[in-house]
Each structure stands twice: as structure tokens, then as C-alpha cells.
Amino acid sequence: MDGSETGKAAPTRNRDLVRLLETDIHLGRLGPGAWLRQIDLEAAYNATRLDIRQALDRLVEKRLVRHIARRGYQVEDFDPARVAQVMEVRAVLEVAAAALVIDRLDDTALATMQQHAEAFATALESGTVEDQEAANIAFHTAMLAPCPNRELVDLLFDLRARVPAAVIRRRNTMDLLRRGADHHFAIIRLIRTRDLPALQQVMRDHNLSPGAP
Amino acid sequence: MDGSETGKAAPTRNRDLVRLLETDIHLGRLGPGAWLRQIDLEAAYNATRLDIRQALDRLVEKRLVRHIARRGYQVEDFDPARVAQVMEVRAVLEVAAAALVIDRLDDTALATMQQHAEAFATALESGTVEDQEAANIAFHTAMLAPCPNRELVDLLFDLRARVPAAVIRRRNTMDLLRRGADHHFAIIRLIRTRDLPALQQVMRDHNLSPGAP
DNA sequence: TCCTTCTGGATTGGCGCCAATTTTGATGCC
DNA sequence: GGCATCAAAATTGGCGCCAATCCAGAAGGA
DSSP states (O other): OOSSSSOSSSOOOOOHHHHHHHHHHHSSSSSOOOOEEEHHHHHHHHHOHHHHHHHHHHHHHHSSEEEEEETTTEEEEEEEHHHHHHHHHHHHHHHHHHHHTTTOHHHHHHHHHHHHHHHHHHHHHSSSSSHHHHHHHHHHHHHHHHOOOOOOOOHHHHHHHHHHHHHHHTTOOHHHHHHHHHHHHHHHHHTTTTOOOHHHHHHHHHHHTTTOO | OOOOOOOOOOOOOOOHHHHHHHHHHHHTSSSOOOOOOOHHHHHHHTTTHEEEEEEEEHHOEEEEEEOOOOOTTEOOOOOHHHHHHHHHHHHHHHHHHOOOHEEEEEHHHHHHHHHHHHHHHHHHHHOOHHHHHHHHHHHHHHHTTTOOHHHHHHHHHHHHHHHHHHHHHHHHOHHHHHHHHHHHHHHHHHHHTTOOOHHHHHHHHHHSSOOOO
């Protein structure tokens, strides 16, 4: 157990626990195979045993963690084939979402997206993985904000959470990441020109590139 | 508490509990607003309090049940707008799945699908809702069996579970249901003739019709 | 020196108990 | 007769204890 994000003195609640652990896994602070010992978590987060167990069970549900009887919980392995399949599903849904938002994003929204796209590009060169993720998420959140189908949006973020960024970024050259950043700017341009087919093509590429942001 | 499916003498395990309750909700034996009292479930399924609570928490996670502190658990209401959005997502994914299976379904598979399509049509006229659901699920399972993207398939069935059949079927005329049955036969025909565009159109209609099977 | 066996310590996981809170039913008041 | 008040019963929900099991390290044998 070495995932950080300081356990505070104030007792941590159930929902927060899930989020904290999820983040640790997502960003690679807890890698595949790492053991999540109840006793350590209990002390680290100053939570009760029951809360810890519920949080871990939720992560099992989400398939981020596996449970072995009488042994404990450990971070799942992420099979590249399965990861690719999740990406494919994401691509399909992003393409569908593009059609729903292209006419609903006004200049204000595009300006916000532009900021986040720049923040992402900057973070790539001189930021932590956390910064990159935050900027990337912010970009896509802004893009999907006017989507009327909230189920679709929720599902997209859920799919995002199924594959840790750390796992994707692993075999990821700087070139590929920069291409992801370029995608962001292309997306903004294509929304501005209302070019749906080209936008959908970019969304697809964006999601299917090996280290898809 | 009046959802049946007989609690056996043998203690029911956690995973089974989730499945049993899910089925009861899906088929409308437990309707929106129905209270799921821990004590009753404990007795009905001869399970421990802890198992019951875990099962209920999982249903909360799946948004089939809502939890009110110190009051208990009750079956969620299903907002028609949200249902429509889930359907839209399903439609998008079914269309994508169609492309993946159209060249992978051989005559044997089509024959199986034909059987289930006929079973569904029959059940419509003279079967219970359970029979209809079973036949319908069997049809779609057979259709998606050769889909190489299992994440996509799992997600499709997960989306199915998010909206109880009972809720959909409620405002559903016999005509609409018969049209659903016809869709099944059209699907088989279009796969046989390898007509992907037409197949995708039918898949979309099949999922978006008010009482979508 | 390396491998196998055994024991002590540590961890998990389930069960039962009980306090906090809500609901139900009865009683009295307006 | 209807409504507010109150007490008893029922239900939820959390905490702690302890048995079952697993792991690490020591001891013994090849």
C-alpha cells in the first residue's frame, strides 16, 4: 500500500473513499496487482472497517479491483484486448455525442474548451499526469455539457473510469500525446465550422489512438 | 413486500440475491415505490442481514433502488425522459454491434435466432411477460454471441437491465409489440442477405420504438 | 546451502448485539 | 368527527468481537 493522497485526520466517508481509491488507481499511484489491505486503509483514511469494505466492494463491482477470498483486495490487471474493446465502445458513443452537441456549443463554450485544450497542451510539456488528466477531463466535460442525453454523458465518463489513464499512457510516446492535444484544437475548429462528418472522424481517431485521451 | 419467486429453505447467496431482486423489479413484480424491507427479505430468502444489505446497495449502485436513511430501500421511479435516453444509447450501440456480427452469423446461428423469434411471437399471443422476456433475451443473446467485442455486449445487456421491461411495456399496445416481433424476423432476413444499412435501420427502429424489446 | 515443515502473528470476514430513529396505534383534546 | 400528541413496537444501521484462514520466518532435514 503506497498510494498517497494523504489520509486526513477527519474520518473519510464512504463515497469519498471510492473516489479517492478510484483516483489512485486511475493515475497509477496504485498499479495492477497492488494489494489494498483493509487495515492499512482503515488507518490511512481513519475510516471504519465497514466503510472500507463497502468502498472496496464497489470498486470490485466496477472491475477496478478484484477480491480473493481470505486474501484481500488487489488492483485488477487490465487486459490490453479488453481495453481496446472499451475504447471502441467509447469511440462509438463519442461519435454519437458529437452529433448531439455540434449545434449546441456556442462561442462561450468553445472559448472554455479552447482554454482547457491549451491547458492540456501545456501540461503535456511541463505538467504532472494529474494536471494532464484534469485538463483533458475538463475539455471533454465542457464539450459534453450541452448534450441533452445525460445518460450518454454519464456512460462516457463511466467508460473512461474503467480504464486507468496510467494503463493507457504507459505505452504512449510523446508524439501520440501531442497528437491528442492537436485533436482537441481540431475538434474546436470543426465544431465552429459545423462540419459534423469531419468532427466525427476526429472523435473516432481521438478515442482509438493507442493512448487515447 | 410482495415480489415472489419463492424464497427457498437453502440460504441464498449474495450474487443470487441481486439477480432475484433485479428480476423481480425487471418484470414488475416489484413496482416503482415498493419498499424492500430488510427484515422481510432476510426471512424470505433465508439470508443474513449483511447479504441483504450488500445486495440492496448494489441495486442502489445500479439505480434500480433508492436508499433513504433510516427509512429503507425502495424501488426507483423511472423517469420517461431518462428511459428514452437509455434507449437512444442502446440504439447507437446496437447499430454498431450489427456491423460486427452481420458477417459472423452462420446458418446455424440464424436458425437459433429464428427459433427464439418464433418463441417470442408465440409468447406475445399466449405467454406470460416472463416468457416474452426470456425469448426476447434469448434472441438478442444469440445475435450478439459472435460479437468479438464482449465489452459492447456486456454493456448492452447492462443497459437493458437499467430499464425494467415492466416500465417499458406499460404503455405498449399489442400492435407495437407485434411490430417488435416482426423486427426480429426482418433482422434475420437482413443478416442473411448481408444488407448492413437496412439491418442497422431496423436495429435503430427496434430499439427506439416506444416499447422497445 | 537449499528445500520442506511447522508455529506464531497478522489479517480477513461474518455474526450478533444494541442504540437511534421511524412507524403504528391509541388516547385525549378541540 | 377530525386532528394533534404521545407511547410502544418495529426497523434500520453501525460497531466490535472472534473464529477461520493465510503469511512470514524459524527450525529441521537432505
